[in-house]
Amino acid sequence: MSELLQAVLDSEEKSDLRSFLSELRQQEKKYLLRNDILNVYSEYCSKSQKPEEFYTSSELGKLIYYTQEIIQEESSFCFIIRSKIASQEVYWLTSDLSIEPMTVQDLLDLRDRLVNKYHPNEGDLLELDFGPFYDYTPVIRDPKNIGKGVQFLNRYLSSQIFQDSKQLLDSLLNFLRLHQYNGVQLLLNDRIQSQQQLSEQVKKAIGFVNNRPEDEPYEQFRFQLQSMGFEPGWGNTAGRVRETLNILDELIDSADPQTLEAFISRVPMIFRIVLVSAHGWFGQEGVLGRPDTGGQVVYVLDQAKSLEKQLQEDVLLAGLEKLNVEPKVIILSRLIPNSDGTLCNQRLEKVHGTENAWILRVPLREFNPNMTQNWISRFEFWPYLETFAIDSERELRAEFQGTPDLIVGNYTDGNLIAFLLARRLKVTQCNVAHALEKSKYLFSNLYWQELEEKYHFSLQFTADLIAMNAANFVVSSTYQEIVGTPDSVGQYESYKCFTMPELYHVTNGIELFSPKFNVVPPGVNENNYFPYTRTKDRVESDRQRLAETLFTLEDPTQIFGKLDDPNKRPLFSMARLDHIKNLTGLAECYGRSKELQEHCNLILVAGKLRVEESGDNEERDEIIKLYQIIEEYNLHGKIRWLGVRLTKTDSGEIYRVIADHQGIFVQPALFEAFGLTILESMVSGLPTFATQFGGPLEIIQDKVNGFLINPTNLDETATKIVDFITKCEQNPNYWNEISERGIDRVYSTYTWKIHTSKLLSLARIYGFWNFTSKENREDLLRYLEALFYLIYKPRAQQLLEQHKHR
């Protein structure tokens, strides 16, 4: 029984609960989310003149704090209480205050009844439950360790070696014999056939390298090692080979998690990587700021560059250089024949600044040229994924002259393609969500039928469930992406239990305590984005040109607005123009605050200036809204709106120019999964104000190296910014302090170097884990395939039929 509910009933606050429920009954809404609940509660407290402590410290206050949802049916209520991260309890509270626990099934039925989609006489709905399949894996117990999967797995695997060393060391031996590059055997040859031999030969080889100079190149003693059973891959010098062999020796004798991780991280098993980023305009210039093309492209491009570099370093250290081992990274995207001036119609494009990283674009099959020759919104992309995966497999095999060692999917579509490819190619699959739409759009599952024509969530959520469960490991940018915060549900967590009325019920959609989840935040491209104070790396002519573009240039084709006083402090934001990015909210916040207008100009880099130029519904709505706000608050002379598509170097310099003018960056999104612009602005040295909803909550330490805002509270946001400006005016060094701390925050925590070395180490360890637990995963994968063929595919084919007539 819920302790929180019981505590209220056992206290003197029982009558308060009764009055609060009666307050709830007055509400028009029957389904209240946390914010609504807090509003009703706060109204109740002020109406009944409760002292301030009552709001938070009373038993009722505690119950309300942890209540995520309340659903009313007739005169009773369902309370969904999340008193601990990643676990919820559901109770039914009747008008006479009796409490009954509810099952997940009861809850989903109730939600269906609420939208009149409950039909018990027609039989039960399909129920999806992935729980039973997770018995092959150990689970984390403490929620605070969620997202540290690899540490947990290492502990688990090393304790397995300890308990049953024979079986796991056998697996390790077989695993080590597996690795080849272009037909050349690596690590072990046939001279080592058993654990016993491995153990003996390792000691013998250590003795042998011990007698050689530390920096003697591997090539000079390669054949002696070979005769002992060791092939290339142990190191490039005698010193490095000795180190690697010593780690293995220690592992065989007494396994501990650090040794296991250190050893597996050195196994040369990853040379070829595929990064799937399928739907967008994937290119190196002229693609950002378009609908659907933002951070994911930036992330994947930078990641590809950094991965290539790290793989090259690893090859060098493993002593494989002389074998002509050439790491290769391929970004797989779609080819868009009508590419609107971008290079998205080219099959192959080299990634700038790399030796062997490429963008490979595979065309969609021509089901209807009106659709498949053009960019297709991510919400409409679903029918093309399976054939795209089949065609891509062929192209990838040709490009690699073999198969890849790791496939990383990005976003729902890329993740589903990664699942299909990994299954066909028998390769480790990694998932990166970037943003899960389910939690971005309120009630997106409950009202999926009404939203289907525009968003096709039935396909997207089914694809998400398949891909996230199939993945060997999941890389998330933040902890809260997985399981939220004490008072908000995580993005992955939102897949745990939900109804898709009349389609299916999900009673256990994902195991949040699985070690597959790992928090590995992205970095920022340090060549493009660096502190404004590094003047020697800046190009003066670019600085001047961009300052003019930002503050004074008159070019109505791409810039709206002329500033009365271009010298005022700039309040800057840059984002795609979609509803969730909420630039219109920022304009309104600015419009409502005379003080802000007095001190600052508002400068926005966003989307297009004209409705006719946009092919995207949300972007068109936002353009209209932004003009309305400018008129309503008469912001002429105070706002500049740049509908420009910046080059990569310009987009770096633009933050620095704003910093030259002691400006501020504001990121006002209603929800932001991570928020690369926040890293970019902080590393440039701009004091940054960012939404408290989503990833920024983990990036920014409030008032230390930036500021968190609630973008739904416009006046409070304006006050926070005005307070900061006032403080800067009183103490001119304050701006510098925040600026410097923002820069430090990025360099210490958000670099691509940290990201890729962790990612590769994960890929190796999960590769090993996949190898040892392969058979146990097969039943899960079969279940997922059934969902793909029986639910996803028929729906995708229906959508394809609609597309054929467009």
Ligand code: UDP
């Ligand atoms: N961006 C850009 N021009 C624009 C809008 C955005 O270059 O007009 C870039 C921005 O610098 C950042 C990325 O697009 O690198 C946006 O990433 P973020 O993670 O902030 O948001 P997303 O668009 O992925 O939701």
Ligand code: LCN
């Ligand atoms: C998608 C988003 O919405 C952003 O919040 C992320 O920063 C971006 O992808 C990169 O992961």
